[in-house]
Amino acid sequence: MAADDLDRRLVELLGEDGRRAYTDIAGIVGVSEATVRARIQRLTSNGTLRIVALCNPLTLGHQSVRLLLGVHGVTPRNVAKSLTSLPMIGHVALTSGAHDIYLEATPRDLGQLADLLDDIRRTPGVAKIDQFVLTRLFKDYSWNGLRDQSGERAVGGSVGAAPTPPA
16 A cells, blocks of 8 residues: 555654654544554554654764765675664665765764774675765754655655645
């Protein structure tokens, strides 16, 4: 079953507060609490939605780095799959353009970052690593871009929030 406008609205509301009560959500969207519960269960079961706590790693004394990888001799998909086993890496994505893979990681310090880079370099197929250490994080809500219609098209209408009407 494809996501519909109600699913998108549920995702939006949980994106604002992942601990919001289902009864509150039901009142906002105008359906029963049972409907909200069933929809969220379906969205989590099918992998569309995952409710997590987000923190700013810089405020905890950690580093936050973004890495762009070039791959040679192996498919980027295979390299990406192998990198998911590294615990410091929290985000792995295939990309188009000049780089093949995008990573986000949160090493404790620069020493741990050096260890992570060594682990990545030992991964078969990794040919190049461009790294960016964040010095200050102003916003990090990856899915907020799904609120408008262009974001819906970007994900094929499968997940996101209800479209924002034009002003």
